[in-house]
Amino acid sequence: xxxxxxxxxxLIFLLIIFGAFVxxxxxxxxxxxxxxxxxxxxxxxxxxTSVYVNEYGIPHIIAENEDDLFFVEGFYHARDxxxxxxxxxxxxxxxxxxxxxxxxxxxxxxxxxxxxxxxSKDFFQKSSPKTKAILKSYCEGINYYIENNKNxxxxxxxxxxxxxxPWSPEDCIAIERLYAFELSNSFIYDIALAxxxxxxxxxxxxxxxxxxxxxxxxxxxxxxxxxxxxxxxINQKISFNNFPNIDKDFxxxxxxxxxxxxxxxxLNGTSSGxxxxxxxxxxxxxxxxxxxxxxxxPVNLPSHWYQIHLSxxxxxxxxxxxxxxxxxxxxxxxxxxxxxxxxxxxxADFFIExxxxxxxxxxxxxxxxxxxxxxLDTIKIKGSMPEFYYKKFAKRSVVISDAHIFNNPxxxxxIDQSQQKNNLLKSYxxxxxxxxxxxxxxxxxxxxxxxxxSFDDFQKAVSHWGSPALxxxxxxxxxxxxxxxxxxxxxxxxxxxxxPNQGWLSEFSWHGVKNIAQNKVLNPxxxxxxxxxxxxxxxIEGSIPGYWxxxxxxxxxxxxxxxxxxxxxxxxxxxxxxxxxxxNISTFAKNIMRICLxxxxxxxxxLDVNALTAFDMLNHWDCSISKNSAEALIYTVFLKNLINETxxxxxxxxxxxxxxxxxxxxxNKMLEMLKKDSPFFENINTGLIENREAIVLKxxxxxxxxxxxxxxKDIRKIKYGEYHQITLDHLMASSRLLKPSVSFGPFPxxxxxxxxxxxxxxxxSPKKINIYSSMRFISDMNDSLVYxxxxxxxxxxxxxxxxxxxxxxWLNGGYIGMPHGRQIGDKFNLRTIFLPKKVN
Numbered sequence: 053x054x055x056x057x058x059x060x061x062x063l064i065f066l067l068i069i070f071g072a073f074v075x076x077x078x079x080x081x082x083x084x085x086x087x088x089x090x091x092x093x094x095x096x097x098x099x100x101t102s103v104y105v106n107e108y109g110i111p112h113i114i115a116e117n118e119d120d121l122f123f124v125e126g127f128y129h130a131r132d133x134x135x136x137x138x139x140x141x142x143x144x145x146x147x148x149x150x151x152x153x154x155x156x157x158x159x160x161x162x163x164x165x166x167x168x169x170x171x172s173k174d175f176f177q178k179s180s181p182k183t184k185a186i187l188k189s190y191c192e193g194i195n196y197y198i199e200n201n202k203n204x205x206x207x208x209x210x211x212x213x214x215x216x217x218p219w220s221p222e223d224c225i226a227i228e229r230l231y232a233f234e235l236s237n238s239f240i241y242d243i244a245l246a247x248x249x250x251x252x253x254x255x256x257x258x259x260x261x262x263x264x265x266x267x268x269x270x271x272x273x274x275x276x277x278x279x280x281x282x283x284x285x286i287n288q289k290i291s292f293n294n295f296p297n298i299d300k301d302f303x304x305x306x307x308x309x310x311x312x313x314x315x316x317x318x319l320n321g322t323s324s325g326x327x328x329x330x331x332x333x334x335x336x337x338x339x340x341x342x343x344x345x346x347x348x349x350p351v352n353l354p355s356h357w358y359q360i361h362l363s364x365x366x367x368x369x370x371x372x373x374x375x376x377x378x379x380x381x382x383x384x385x386x387x388x389x390x391x392x393x394x395x396x397x398x399x400a401d402f403f404i405e406x407x408x409x410x411x412x413x414x415x416x417x418x419x420x421x422x423x424x425x426x427x428l429d430t431i432k433i434k435g436s437m438p439e440f441y442y443k444k445f446a447k448r449s450v451v452i453s454d455a456h457i458f459n460n461p462x463x464x465x466x467i468d469q470s471q472q473k474n475n476l477l478k479s480y481x482x483x484x485x486x487x488x489x490x491x492x493x494x495x496x497x498x499x500x501x502x503x504x505x506s507f508d509d510f511q512k513a514v515s516h517w518g519s520p521a522l523x524x525x526x527x528x529x530x531x532x533x534x535x536x537x538x539x540x541x542x543x544x545x546x547x548x549x550x551x552p553n554q555g556w557l558s559e560f561s562w563h564g565v566k567n568i569a570q571n572k573v574l575n576p577x578x579x580x581x582x583x584x585x586x587x588x589x590x591x592i593e594g595s596i597p598g599y600w601x602x603x604x605x606x607x608x609x610x611x612x613x614x615x616x617x618x619x620x621x622x623x624x625x626x627x628x629x630x631x632x633x634x635x636n637i638s639t640f641a642k643n644i645m646r647i648c649l650x651x652x653x654x655x656x657x658x659l660d661v662n663a664l665t666a667f668d669m670l671n672h673w674d675c676s677i678s679k680n681s682a683e684a685l686i687y688t689v690f691l692k693n694l695i696n697e698t699x700x701x702x703x704x705x706x707x708x709x710x711x712x713x714x715x716x717x718x719x720n721k722m723l724e725m726l727k728k729d730s731p732f733f734e735n736i737n738t739g740l741i742e743n744r745e746a747i748v749l750k751x752x753x754x755x756x757x758x759x760x761x762x763x764x765k766d767i768r769k770i771k772y773g774e775y776h777q778i779t780l781d782h783l784m785a786s787s788r789l790l791k792p793s794v795s796f797g798p799f800p801x802x803x804x805x806x807x808x809x810x811x812x813x814x815x816x817s818p819k820k821i822n823i824y825s826s827m828r829f830i831s832d833m834n835d836s837l838v839y840x841x842x843x844x845x846x847x848x849x850x851x852x853x854x855x856x857x858x859x860x861x862w863l864n865g866g867y868i869g870m871p872h873g874r875q876i877g878d879k880f881n882l883r884t885i886f887l888p889k890k891v892n
Contacts, residue, residue: 089882092200095889096123096192103128104880108868109846109854112361112880119189121364122378124886126193126219129358133375133848134197135208136354137227138216139783140376144226145169149439150432151212157439160431164443165450166233167489172225175491179225183495187221190378194219206849208784224495227376232488232519234349235325237599238400239486241717244710245550246402248703254551256702259732260711261550262720269582269606271523272537272573272589325585325601326393327633327808328525329609330533331624332579333834340834341527344629345382345391348810349826353782353794354848354855357827359840362502363874369502370838370872372827375848379498382829384838384872387505388528389831393583395521396716397541398597400486401548401562403555405446407479415446415481416556422447446483448555453482483555485547485562487540492518507534507574514538515569523583529833535581537588538569549597579617582609584808585716601716602723604640604806611639626832626839632808633828634865640719640806641675641687647726648690651748662767663756669768677807679773679800688772688804689758692815693751695722698732712815715805773800778811778821780843780859782850794850796859828867837869 099116101124106112111128115121129137142148146164148156176184195218198205202215209215233239249257328345349356357372360380371383382391408414414421425445432438444451493516500513507526514524514536521539526532543563547553553560571588573581584605587598612632616624649671652659659667666686673683695718699708712718725732726744733747760767778801782794801821805812812823830839843862847854861867871877 089884091885091887093887093889094123094196096189096196097886097888099888101886102882103884103886104876105883106868106870106877106879106881108359108857109852110359110361110868110870111846111883112876113363114874114876115364118364118366119185120886121362121367122186122189123193123196124884125360125362125373125378126190127197127886128193128360129373129375130194130197132846132854133354133358134194134216135206135783136848137194137376138209140227140230141219141223144172144223144230146431149434151214151434153434154436157431157433161441162452163230164429164431165452165454166486167450168229168233169222169226171489172222172229175225175493176222178491179493180496182499183493184221186378186495186499187224190224191219191221207851211784224377227374228494229488229519231374233486235394235520236399236486236488237396237714238398239484241398241599241714242400242402242550242552244714246552247710248707249551252703252707257551259730260717260721262717262724269603269610270587270589271535271581271583271606272571273576325396326391327582327584327605327609327810328391328393328523329580329582329584329613330391330525330527330535331613332531332533332575333624333832339531340529340832341389341531341533342624342626342629342830342832343384343389343391343525343527344633344828344830345393345525346633346810346825346828347382347392348812348823351778351780351821351824353780353796353844355826355842355844357842359842359846359868359870361870361872367502368872368874370870372829372840372842377498378495379502381498382827383502384831384833385502385504386872388510388526389833390501390504390510390527391525391829393523393525394585395523395537395539395588396585396598396600397487397521397539398549398599399488399519399521399541400484401542401544402452402552403448403483403485403560404480404552405448405451405483405555407481409479417447418556418558424451444481446481446555448483448485448561449489450483451481452484482552485542487521487542487565488519490518490540490565492516492540494518507532510534511536511569511572515567517569518565518567521568523588525581525583527831527833532575533579533581534572534574535583536569536572538567540565541568580613582606582613584609599714599717600720602640602719602806604638604643605808605810607639608635608637608808626830626835629830629832630828630839630865630867633825633830634802635808636677636802638675638677638804638806640723641677643723644691644726645670645673645675645687648694648748648752651745652752654745655749660756662760663753666752666756666759666767677772677802677804679771679776679802681772682768682770684772685770685775686755686759686767688775688818690751690755691722692818693754693758694748695815697747697751697754698722698725698730702732709816715812715815719806771800773802775818776801776804776811776813776821777819778824780856790850796856799863801863828862830867831872836871836873838872839867839869841867 097120099120101113101115101120103124104112113121113124113128115124142151143163146160149160198216198218205215245257248260326345326347330341330343333340333342356374358375360373361370369380369383369385371380373380383389406416408416408421414423426442427445428440429443430438430440444454497513497516500516501510504510504513510526515538517538518540521537521541524536524538526534543566545561545563546559547562585601586603586606587600609632612635616622616628649667652667656667669683670686677684695712696708699711703711729744733744734742756767759765759770777798779795779797784790784794801811803809803811810823810825811821813819813821827842828840841862842858844859845854845857849855
């Protein structure tokens with residue numbers, strides 16, 4: 053009886069606790085939301101500046117001068133995305149452990165080895181006066197927001213118990229360099245290839261690098277040949293016998309730790325790139341052009357991108373910015389539109405430095421002893437004592453192997469120090485060269501780009517761009533179209549771009565970097581240009597090694613546009629570009645299945661019922677990678693089995709997974725071998741004579757068994773979307789309590805890494821999408837609107853209506869039309885007025 057009498061009291065207590073929690077969450081959810089209208093006085097504002105927003109919260113900032121424009125842009129970036137900006141800043145500076153704990157120690161050490169923030173301080177001092185003025189005004193806007201909203205910052209700051217420090221121009225430059233690192237595949241590709249080479253030998257590693265088919269398509273078909281030097285990548289003469297004490301697990305550990313770093317930093321996936329095409333639009337009434345751009349980046353919330361309209365007497369642009377960086381990277385102004393695509397240049401190399409055998413504080417450089425420079429560094433760690441360690445500098449860079457795992461090899465590698473007699477830990481270390489370590493003025497490039505009125509202005513603007521190397525696409529109101537490949541690429545001597553080099557010999561060192569901005573094409577006869585992470589040209593590829601993606605996206609864009617061009621009276625419009633950006637037909641799948649179905653057809657009479665059904669389905673399939681398609685799933689699983697059966701015996705599970713991480717390289721190689729046949733089809737473990745036909749048939753039979761669960765499921769009823777889904781996760785989604793409020797999905801989704809609408813998942817983890825179309829942008833220079841969409845919303849606050857109000861539009865091919873004129877659109881309301889601070 054006594055137990056029962058306590059139940060009501062206990063329930064009342066629970067209700068009180070629950071009610072208090074609900075009230076607390078409501079208070080937290082509203083503390084960072086902004087008022088409908090606000091009038092602010094700021095001593096850094098010179099003239100009244102107004103901000104109007106539409107229903108999606110997208111701001112149109114109207115200022116009377118550039119200083120006020122950039123001040124208010126900084127304020128609005130901070131207002132909507134301060135937590136995202138803070139996370140990016142901390143990532144770039146290597147201070148995530150300070151708020152997240154020891155889990156991020158490796159990440160912090162690695163990014164400090166890249167020396168991004170110290171380089172950023174040096175870069176700011178070397179920057180143009182205009183860059184310094186822009187960053188000064190932009191940071192003043194950010195700091196004004198922080199100073200006046202310390203008690204109403206986004207919930208993430210309260211959850212992690214800190215208020216952000218004031219912003220500096222160096223922070224903005226560091227964030228830009230962090231994005232440059234994010235778009236570089238060399239740091240993971242080179243280590244993976246080195247790991248395979250050290251364990252399995254250079255002959256196998258050499259054969260894993262595909263040729264790029266001579267028929268292209270190529271980005272710069274009309275460019276002038278600026279370089280004639282033909283540098284063979286992995287085949288360059290270099291013998292690992294020069295490293296007698298190497299422990300074969302050396303690069304395995306580096307690869308594993310680098311993979312861990314990329315996971316912690318949200319850099320999973322390897323197809324970070326873009327589609328961008330420009331088309332001349334000629335009719336009897338007008339001559340203009342259209343630009344369409346979508347950028348592929350890691351999945352996250354909030355979106356990488358922030359939509360905005362900036363206008364003052366000197367500037368009027370509508371487009372997409374990156375919070376933490378002023379000005380637009382993809383946009384339209386009164387005269388031109390511009391977009392970007394990753395060149396996929398191999399922009400980093402690793403070097404093995406020989407430590408002096410008599411004194412570990414010295415290393416060998418061209419036969420001479422050079423002393424390492426040691427700099428004491430401290431990493432604050434939440435919940436733990438600070439980490440004190442020395443960063444070791446060689447002439448080329450920080451010793452990056454220390455940052456990975458070697459500062460404490462016993463703890464990090466679980467190696468018994470008594471057994472460390474003759475391995476690389478004592479005799480060698482690793483440094484690197486990266487184009488992002490060289491000064492360039494990207495803010496000046498963006499400023500001039502945003503103000504450009506002609507192709508000549510455009511070319512002068514992008515000549516200031518250094519890292520990452522990008523294809524900049526161009527369209528204007530007069531019907532001109534063009535592409536310029538701009539940015540730094542290594543000026544290699546004998547440097548091997550794919551494998552570690554002998555750092556103690558100067559002949560294997562870089563001569564520095566060179567900008568390739570002279571490589572361009574303007575107004576080609578065909579009337580359109582495409583950049584989709586495919587190779588630049590036949591002529592200059594030899595001196596600009598790259599990790600290009602399969603050319604299927606470029607092929608498909610080319611195919612569709614040529615179909616339109618057959619109808620001379622047809623006027624290509626933004627609607628056509630919208631449909632193309634959602635296209636999910638894979639020419640890569642067409643090429644694979646054309647070869648494989650021909651092989652399988654020879655054994656048609658020997659197939660069982662499920663295999664016959666699958667064969668007939670694939671034989672009539674249009675190669676659309678659709679979420680509702682059974683054929684798309686059959687093909688995807690077949691490709692996985694084909695790759696596994698082809699490479700697993702030579703590489704083993706570990707190195708096959710490393711190789712498959714290089715998805716573009718692996719898929720290009722697979723198609724190349726199916727066309728030419730290859731010794732890789734011979735299974736070295738069976739002792740049987742096997743060829744391409746045997747492996748294709750075996751992979752197909754395995755696929756049928758996998759998908760039908762040995763006949764228990766109807767292969768006609770499976771769907772690609774059951775296995776290929778996207779979840780938009782916030783950085784705080786690791787909290788079970790917060791996850792339902794800050795994450796969305798999973799959503800079945802179309803596409804793969806070979807379709808125009810790109811959604812890449814690892815071949816061994818098809819359900820987890822790592823890279824996707826992070827934005828879509830279309831500018832018809834005859835239209836009064838610019839069309840764009842992002843997966844998420846303008847706001848970074850999960851409790852804001854503008855946090856996720858674009859998700860469904862993005863999923864279903866929708867767009868937001870934004871007026872690009874200087875006048876306020878009908879659907880915009882006044883949100884904020886900034887006034888000069890009154891003097892008493």
